[in-house]
Amino acid sequence: MLTELLAGWIAHQRWFAGKGRPIDGLEVDSDLELAPGLRHLIVSVRQGGTRDRYQLLLGCRSDLPDRLTHARIGRDGDQELYDAVHDADLTGTLLEAMAAGRDLGPLRFRHLEGTEIDTSQRSLVLGAEQSNTSLVYGDSYICKLFRRLIPGVNPELEITGALALRKAAHIAQPYGWFETDLDGETTTLAMTQEFLSGANDGWALALASVRDLYNSPERSASEAGGDFSAESFRLGTATAEVHQELAAAFPTGVMEPAEVRELMDDQLRRLARAVEEVPELAPHAHVAEEAYRRVVEVAHEVPVQRVHGDYHLGQVMRTPTDWIILDFEGEPGQPLAERRALSSPLRDVAGMLRSFDYAARHLLADQPEADELRPQAVEWAELNRSSFLAGYSAGGGRLRGEDAVLLRALELAKAVYEVGYEARNRPTWLPVPLAAFES
Structure with a gap:
């Protein structure tokens, strides 16, 4: 069952905020297909009296190639489920949707006015983070996926967007983001900025x-x-x-x-x-x-x-x-x-x-x-x-x-x-x- 697989897997992720406490329950609040084999999930995790929501990119294949076995979540019916942030064949969907300004179900993909996004870049997961997951696309972009979701616009998107419009120095150029509504508030799910490859x-x-x-x-x-x-x-x-x-x-x-x-x-x-x-x-x-x-x-x-x-x-x-x-x-x-x-x-x-x-x-x-x-x-x-x-x-x-x-x-x-x-x-x-x- 999907919720049981996710509950067993999520407890061991670096970005999971509830480590060391038992999970009382996990529910799937949203499950949206972004592309064939790629689903976007928002799940609620209950621990004691608290409830936290997390964002997942779920990949689905009949069999996993060796390069993705480290991202495996488990088998659900005839499908192997895995953390799709590690699948460069799928993550280009995020860049394409931001570049096009698409609405996919409750998700809204946007780019900063006056910017263009090169959708040919392939992604690689940056390994050192604790609370988010960042995808580096070629040597051009870094897309930060906010794992634990807090209703509201993320301050980094708010600030860098405002400073970029002023052409301020000393910031990494923002390019795009995607968002949804949580508890009636526009909520940032991810943002893409300039990747400082030579810094x-x-x-x-x-x-x-x-x-x-x-x-x-x-x-x-x-x-x-x-x-x-x-x-x-x-x-x-x-x-x-x-x-x-x-x-x-x-x-x-x-x-x-x-x-x-x-x-x-x-x-x-x-x-x-x-x-x-x-x-x-x-x-x-x-x-x-x-x-x-x-x-x-x-x-x-x-x-x-x-x-x-x-x-x-x-x-x-x-x-x-x-x-x-x-x-x-x-x-x-x-x-x-x-x-x-x-x-x-x-x-x-x-x-x-x-x-x-x-x-x-x-x-x-x-x-x-x-x-x-x-x-x-x-x-x-x-x-x-x-x-x-x-x-x-x-x-x-x-x-x-x-x-x-x-x-x-x-x-x-x-x-x-x-x-x-x-x-x-x-x-x-x-x-x-x-x-x-x-x-």
């Missing part, structure tokens, strides 16, 4: 610089062959320019003193919960408490706008000519309304500053020479943090006196979150976020 991941570039420094203990961070500070400056400038484009493309506002106080009170509550969960944080809690109080004292009004929301070195790519910012979805797992809410752009700045600290320090975990290398880690982080901030200011980003107080508080709030995460998942990395409270 390098910001996190990987930063780590290469740190490793080069650690291999040259006699040299300073600015003298080592892998000096990253010029790139940090350029990234800061690109970040400020994207923030300005976001402010122009979407509504902006001001957080009044009462709202600022409420925000800091919320951070104090989060801090208290983190201290209860991770006792190692307790000796440092006063540092965050003081930073939050200082914000209430000096930051009477805080400009807010649309922001990235989950900004770090893993969300940026360096092409031969530019820094490109990706994944404007916001923090994974947060409600859509929170991911679309206006916030201080310094939240993104704080996230990137924390990422520089992580790049410098995480290699010291379980490192016998950690004590000897720690001064170099601090030097590298300070050099690149200051270069990023200088670039952000040069690009027009706001960094006034009272902004430094808010930025410090937002950094510590991020570090509080990191402390809880590392304690649960990577205890040997706990010193990385704890170090944020010592500087």
